[in-house]
Amino acid sequence: KAGVTQTPRYLIKTRGQQVTLSCSPISGHRSVSWYQQTPGQGLQFLFEYFSETQRNKGNFPGRFSGRQFSNSRSEMNVSTLELGDSALYLCASSLLTVSSYNEQFFGPGTRLTVL
Amino acid sequence: DQQVKQNSPSLSVQEGRISILNCDYTNSMFDYFLWYKKYPAEGPTFLISISSIKDKNEDGRFTVFLNKSAKHLSLHIVPSQPGDSAVYFCAATRKGAQKLVFGQGTRLTINP
Numbered sequence: 001k002a003g004v005t006q007t008p009r010y011l012i013k014t015r016g017q018q019v020t021l022s023c024s025p026i027s028g029h030r031s032v033s034w035y036q037q038t039p040g041q042g043l044q045f046l047f048e049y050f051s052e053t054q055r056n057k058g059n060f061p062g063r064f065s066g067r068q069f070s071n072s073r074s075e076m077n078v079s080t081l082e083l084g085d086s087a088l089y090l091c092a093s094s095l096l097t098v099s100s101y102n103e104q105f106f107g108p109g110t111r112l113t114v115l
Numbered sequence: 116d117q118q119v120k121q122n123s124p125s126l127s128v129q130e131g132r133i134s135i136l137n138c139d140y141t142n143s144m145f146d147y148f149l150w151y152k153k154y155p156a157e158g159p160t161f162l163i164s165i166s167s168i169k170d171k172n173e174d175g176r177f178t179v180f181l182n183k184s185a186k187h188l189s190l191h192i193v194p195s196q197p198g199d200s201a202v203y204f205c206a207a208t209r210k211g212a213q214k215l216v217f218g219q220g221t222r223l224t225i226n227p
Contacts, residue, residue: 004158031213033213033214033215035215035217042217042218042219042220043159043204043206043215043217043220044217045214045215045216048213048214050213055213056212056213056214058214090158090159092158092215094213101147101164101166101208101210102213103149103161103164104161104213104215105161106151106158106159106160107158108156108157108158109156109157109158111156
């Protein structure tokens with residue numbers, strides 16, 4: 001079974017631009033979560049999508065948004081990029097059951113550099 | 116507000132010995148805990164987890180211990196192998212939730 005894939009793997013943008021990152025979950029997984037990893041803040045939860053609906057959102061400004069498509073693929077968008085948005089953006093997918101715990105499988109990440 | 120803390124940024128252990136990584140949490144609502152291993156330029160890989168109804172879970176060389184009263188968990192790796200050198204993240208969550216709250220990570224180096 002193929003793992004979580006993320007594209008692109010590396011991206012360089014300049015301040016003020018916007019960026020869209022893509023994530024394809026493991027086949028059959030309907031929940032997709034996004035995380036940001038930076039040296040200073042560590043791994044932080046951005047948001048989670050299930051059945052095309054955002055179920056949970058972390059403490060990030062509105063410049064960070066996402067969506068999920070009917071095939072469970074997800075995209076996240078960052079508008080008006082700032083230098084501090086330079087980070088590794090990780091996508092994770094899981095089966096979703098409300099009555100149990102669900103292991104999350106992570107993709108390799110997209111390394112975003114803002115100049 | 117750091118709800119999950121890994122106070123040791125790095126740990127160096129000799130090959131064959133035991134590695135012990137520690138994690139503390141403050142939110143008593145957490146009832147499920149996970150350890151992930153991460154190599155550079157890769158996403159975290161799930162290692163082992165434990166529910167709050169248990170105090171120990173074992174999987175091969177990896178054992179996780181949970182002390183609910185102290186809000187503390189630890190990961191034991193024995194024997195340690197060179198391939199175990201990586202950054203280890205502790206994470207916490209709640210039943211049915213998908214949001215993982217991560218610690219800052221501990222860089223483990225296994226010396227031959």
